Amino acid sequence: MNVGIVWFRRDLRLADNPAWSAATAACDRVIAAFVVDPQLWDRCYPRRRAVLAGNLRSLDSVLAARGGRLWVGRGEPVETLTELVRQTGAQAVFANRDVSPYAARRDEAASAQLPVRWTDGCFFHAPGSVRSRTGTGYTVFTPYFRAWSALAPEPWPNSGSAELAADPGADLPAADAPPLEAGEEAAERRLAAFADQVDRYAEERDRPDLDITSKLSVDLKWGTISPRRVVEALAGESPGRAAFVRQVAWRDFWAQVMVARPETASTALRPEYRDVRWRHDPEGFAAWQQGRTGYPLVDAGMRQLRAEGWIHNRVRMVVASFLVKDLLVDWRLGERHMRRLLLDGDVAQNVGNWQWVAGTGADAAPYFRIFNPVRQSQRFDPAGDYIRRWVPELADLSSKEIHTPWTLGPLQLAAQTPGYPTPIVDHAEARERTLAAFEAARHQWAAE
DNA sequence: TTTTGAGTTGTTCGA
C-alpha cells in the first residue's frame, strides 16, 4: 500500500491545497500531519497561538468529517517527521514551500533527509516563477506586477480519493479561544462578505475609520484560504477589484524578494542604509509600543495592535514611519514587535513593508518621503472616529481638535484630555534629524 | 551594449 504524509505548516486547509491534492491523487492512504515546533510555538504570542490552535482544531474536524484525523507531533519538525515516516512506512512527504529564512533552512534539512515532494500553494504565483527577460527576480513592484498579471497560472493538481489515516497522534496544543472564527469555512465566509463590498475598496481602502478592508490577512497568513481562491472570487473589472488583486500581487512580490534575498530579514536591502546611526531610545520605543506618543493616530494604531493583534494597513505605515522617521529607531526593533503581536505577522510581508517605509528596502519610498502623522490623521481619519475608538481620552474633542490636542489651551487640555501625553517629539525637528541621518549614511557609504 | 522611461501609499513651500 502506498502511504503519503501531508506536512501542513502555513496552509491549514484542504480546499485548493496543492500538497493535499498531490498526496490524495498519488497515494492510497494519506496521513495529515502537523508538527508543533517549539522554536516557533514557545516564542509565539498567546493570541497568535490561539489562532494557530484554532485553525488546527478546525482542520482536524474537516478531516474527521471525511473519516480521518490530524496527526499532531511535537518537536524538531524534521526529526519528528523522520520518525513518523519510519513508523508508518510512508513513501513520500508532501508539503507546500514556505519562504522565511527559518522555513527555508528547515525545508532544506527536510529535503536532505526525507523524500519530500514540494508543491507551491501559499502564493498566487510561486516565488521565482515571475521572471524578467533576463531570468532574474524583481526588486521593483511595477514591472513585477506587469509580468505577474501577464503570466498564466501554473495549474494546481486535482485531488484524488485516498483513504485518510485516523490516528490523531498527540493531543492538539492547548491555547485560548481564537480571537476570530477559525478554519477554512470561516475564511470562505469572510471572503464572501468582502466580495459584497469590494467595489468600494479602491475609494475607501485608506480609511481606517471605515470597515472596508478584506480582513483576510490572517487567513492568508495561515493558509485557511488560498490566494488563488481569493483572486478567483474577487477578480473582475471594477477599480475596487483591480486594486485588491494588486495587493495580492504585493504579497507575492514580498515573498519572492525574501526568497531571493533572505539576508534582508535582518539587514537593509539597500547597502547605503545599512549603517544609519539609529538612536538608542528605550523610553521613546516604550511610548510607541504603549500608544503614548502624543500623536493621536499613532497611539490609536498601537493600541489597536495591543488590543486586537491587527491594524489597518494605512495606520501600519503611519506607526512604522513614526518609529523610524520621527524617533529614528532601527526599523528592525519595530518590525519584530509588530510581527510578534500581529495575528497575520509574517516575516516576508512584515520585513518587506517595514523596509519600504524605512526607505531601506526593495522599491523603497525615497528617503525624503516622511509621513507627517498629523496630516495623515486629517486626511485618512477626517472625523477622528478611528482615534476616538482607540484613544478614549480624546473622545470629547471636535473633529478638528482631535488630530492636534496639544494646540488646546492648558485649561481645556487638562479638563478634556485627562492623562493623554503631550507629543514626545516635535515632528518638524524630527524630520530634519532623520533627513540628516540618512544623508550621512549615504555619504559615508559612498566614501567607503 | 546602450539608451530610455519610469518608479504604491508624501510633504513642504511658494505662487
Add this chain to the structure above:
DNA sequence: GTCGAACAACTCAAA
C-alpha cells in the same frame, strides 16, 4: 484653498 515644483539621484527593466 489649490496647484505645481522640488525634494536626489539611482537603478531597474525593457527596448
